[in-house]
Amino acid sequence: MEKSPIISGCKVVIIGGSAGSLDVLLKLLPRLTVATFAIVLVVHRKSSEDSTLEELIAIKTSIPVKEVEDKIALLPGNIYIAPSDYHLLFEKNDQLSLDTSEKVNYSRPSIDVSFESAADVYGPALVAVLLSGANADGTQGLQAIKAAGGIVVVQDPETAEMPFMPRNAIENLTADYILGINDLYEFISTINI
Amino acid sequence: MVLIDDRELEVLINEVFEYYGFDFSGYSRASLKRRVDRLLHLDGFRNFTELLSKVRSEPAYFKHMVEEITVNVTEMFRDPLFYNVLRTEILPIIGTKPFIRIWHAGCSTGEEVYSMAILLKELNLLHKSLLYATDINALVLDVAKKGIFPLQMMKQYSENYMASGGKKDFSHYYTANYGFAKFDSELSEKMVFSQHNLVSDGSFNEFDLILCRNVLIYFDKDLQDKALVLFDDSLAKLGYLALGTKETIKFSPLQNSFKQHNKEKIWKKVQ
Numbered sequence: 001m002e003k004s005p006i007i008s009g010c011k012v013v014i015i016g017g018s019a020g021s022l023d024v025l026l027k028l029l030p031r032l033t034v035a036t037f038a039i040v041l042v043v044h045r046k047s048s049e050d051s052t053l054e055e056l057i058a059i060k061t062s063i064p065v066k067e068v069e070d071k072i073a074l075l076p077g078n079i080y081i082a083p084s085d086y087h088l089l090f091e092k093n094d095q096l097s098l099d100t101s102e103k104v105n106y107s108r109p110s111i112d113v114s115f116e117s118a119a120d121v122y123g124p125a126l127v128a129v130l131l132s133g134a135n136a137d138g139t140q141g142l143q144a145i146k147a148a149g150g151i152v153v154v155q156d157p158e159t160a161e162m163p164f165m166p167r168n169a170i171e172n173l174t175a176d177y178i179l180g181i182n183d184l185y186e187f188i189s190t191i192n193i
Numbered sequence: 194m195v196l197i198d199d200r201e202l203e204v205l206i207n208e209v210f211e212y213y214g215f216d217f218s219g220y221s222r223a224s225l226k227r228r229v230d231r232l233l234h235l236d237g238f239r240n241f242t243e244l245l246s247k248v249r250s251e252p253a254y255f256k257h258m259v260e261e262i263t264v265n266v267t268e269m270f271r272d273p274l275f276y277n278v279l280r281t282e283i284l285p286i287i288g289t290k291p292f293i294r295i296w297h298a299g300c301s302t303g304e305e306v307y308s309m310a311i312l313l314k315e316l317n318l319l320h321k322s323l324l325y326a327t328d329i330n331a332l333v334l335d336v337a338k339k340g341i342f343p344l345q346m347m348k349q350y351s352e353n354y355m356a357s358g359g360k361k362d363f364s365h366y367y368t369a370n371y372g373f374a375k376f377d378s379e380l381s382e383k384m385v386f387s388q389h390n391l392v393s394d395g396s397f398n399e400f401d402l403i404l405c406r407n408v409l410i411y412f413d414k415d416l417q418d419k420a421l422v423l424f425d426d427s428l429a430k431l432g433y434l435a436l437g438t439k440e441t442i443k444f445s446p447l448q449n450s451f452k453q454h455n456k457e458k459i460w461k462k463v464q
């Protein structure tokens with residue numbers, strides 16, 4: 001990346017990913033120390049009750065990983081992971097809600113659902129990142145985030161294990177940044193500073 | 194796609210209360226907004242005003258709206274490990290009573306109630322049990338009463354059943370016909386279905402076990418607390434309250450009257 005953008009006033013960084021995104025997260029998160037904002041992860045996962053994703057991520061980062069339960073407060077400095085089999089929604093009073101309604105893009109949690117909800121609540125105070133995946137989920141959500149004045153970042157499909165998802169986004173909207181894994185780290189670590 | 198804004202959502206909530214007495218003001222706005230957006234889209238409205246005037250002028254449409262904005266997704270033996278704990282730890286305790294009363298609040302199309310009946314049957318407790326199943330949505334109750342579910346779901350349900358500790362051949366609980374599975378009437382004999390609104394209706398009996406799973410997530414904190422008071426009022430001493438896997442009574446003023454059963458989403462009323 002030529003120069004680091006200056007992003008301020010960010011309250012939430014929301015990251016969506018599907019197949020091939022866990023690797024990126026496990027490279028990215030350990031290097032981050034922040035935080036002046038909340039990090040929310042919406043990753044496609046098997047519908048089972050196990051909490052392996054939370055555990056995997058928790059041992060790799062010094063940022064506290066909160067177990068997401070309905071109406072938990074969304075606070076800066078923490079990581080929140082959408083639980084399996086629920087859509088994750090955002091309330092105006094900075095709480096998270098869960099929802100078991102129909103799958104969207106064959107997925108629950110769906111990235112579109114969370115992105116759209118976050119766009120509605122956080123508007124320009126939102127930075128969204130879409131990672132690797134073999135699904136069209138995320139594109140519509142990124143469109144909503146752009147429309148609400150948020151910042152849209154897409155993983156460079158060249159660097160994605162499954163380029164379909166980021167490519168689909170790039171083809172359907174103008175991303176603010178298209179970044180490789182390393183640049184992604186640089187980018188996130190300069191938010192709000 | 195037409196989308197409603199926050200102000201319009203509040204107008205709809207107010208009008209619905211004024212015209213029909215249904216109070217959605219304690220519902221989670223994030224979810225409600227999505228559901229109303231979905232309805233606008235499904236029913237092809239061009240704008241919010243069109244929807245509003247139809248809701249005002251057509252009671253049948255209002256009923257349809259309630260059916261569509263509530264989320265009725267459910268499964269048999271959803272979260273098998275939860276059912277395993279019911280089977281091996283909770284029901285045997287309740288089962289020592291001469292008579293068992295269970296309330297499924299927000300039962301949707303009844304899959305949860307039939308799952309419970311199967312557990313009770315296998316524990317030889319069904320004959321002395323009564324299962325009250327209620328929901329705000331009349332349409333799902335009609336489905337629940339029939340006990341007929343899509344046959345294509347049975348593979349998943351049978352897997353859930355086995356993962357919950359079921360040992361029988363799941364297919365012996367239903368008869369397959371024309372793509373549907375009709376559950377034995379023996380299971381439904383002890384079920385009572387009725388419409389009940391957790392927002393406005395009161396306690397109607399005393400129960401040994403109340404299940405209210407994945408319903409409170411659609412409420413804001415205040416309404417959740419209110420519903421928890423209703424459950425508290427409806428539970429016998431040492432009765433149990435079971436919530437969904439991501440719901441909790443932590444932070445509710447009632448938490449001190451309840452003791453959590455290990456790490457399960459099951460609480461025992463201790464005072």
Ligand SMILES: C[S@@+](CC[C@H](N)C(=O)[O-])C[C@H]1O[C@@H](n2cnc3c(N)ncnc32)[C@H](O)[C@@H]1O
Binds near residue numbers: 329
């Ligand atoms: C997602 S379903 C849960 C079904 C089942 N308990 C389960 O966990 O699979 C939620 C149900 O709550 C019902 N519900 C929503 N608001 C309600 C209210 N105010 N009173 C009673 N039921 C309500 C809905 O109609 C819906 O059937």
